[in-house]
Amino acid sequence: MKSAIAALAGAALMLVAGAASAEVKSTWEAGLRTENRVVVAAPPEKVYLALGEIGRWWNGEHSYSGDSRNMTIELKPGGCFCEALPGGGVMHGEVILAWPGTTLRIRGGFGPLQDEGASGALTFNLKKVEGGTEVVQTYAIGGLRPEMVKAAPLFDSVFGEQLTRFKSYVETGQPTK
Numbered sequence: 001m002k003s004a005i006a007a008l009a010g011a012a013l014m015l016v017a018g019a020a021s022a023e024v025k026s027t028w029e030a031g032l033r034t035e036n037r038v039v040v041a042a043p044p045e046k047v048y049l050a051l052g053e054i055g056r057w058w059n060g061e062h063s064y065s066g067d068s069r070n071m072t073i074e075l076k077p078g079g080c081f082c083e084a085l086p087g088g089g090v091m092h093g094e095v096i097l098a099w100p101g102t103t104l105r106i107r108g109g110f111g112p113l114q115d116e117g118a119s120g121a122l123t124f125n126l127k128k129v130e131g132g133t134e135v136v137q138t139y140a141i142g143g144l145r146p147e148m149v150k151a152a153p154l155f156d157s158v159f160g161e162q163l164t165r166f167k168s169y170v171e172t173g174q175p176t177k
Contacts, residue, residue, distance in 0.1 A: 022160040024152045031142035032149055034156035038167045041132040044101040050170045051104050051124055057169035058162055064090050081106050102126055118143035137163045
């Protein structure tokens with residue numbers, strides 16, 4: 001995996017502007033909380049199932065193998081958000097809430113945060129709205145070093161990019177337009 005901050009900075013530069021509403025909601029001495037929102041032109045049930053197809057929409061630049069096709073999520077409590085690696089693998093997170101059509105929550109420190117020994121939760125809340133499903137993606141993590149907290153906008157941009165790719169995947173079958 002690339003240098004943590006350099007990889008995040010590169011991702012921020014490649015982000016498609018305006019596709020997802022993004023915000024660093026808060027930071028504190030040892031943690032951060034981000035929020036990204038999109039409306040996906042599909043019903044909540046379809047949106048939820050597509051979250052489990054992570055290997056088709058996640059950007060492989062933000063993986064250990066460089067290929068998102070090696071990534072899977074089991075949409076059940078205790079399910080693994082895992083990535084196959086030659087001769088091994090990595091558990092990015094564990095599903096702790098699987099509520100079809102409503103919520104998916106994954107506990108984990110993603111990417112360079114895994115090495116921090118921090119505790120985090122990535123949540124996708126789904127709500128039926130006119131025109132489809134509003135997806136509110138939050139990531140809250142604590143137990144970080146101050147320099148990692150300062151990188152909150154970069155973490156937000158990486159998660160925002162994934163949500164933008166997800167929206168495109170559900171609506172068009174392709175993660176990018």
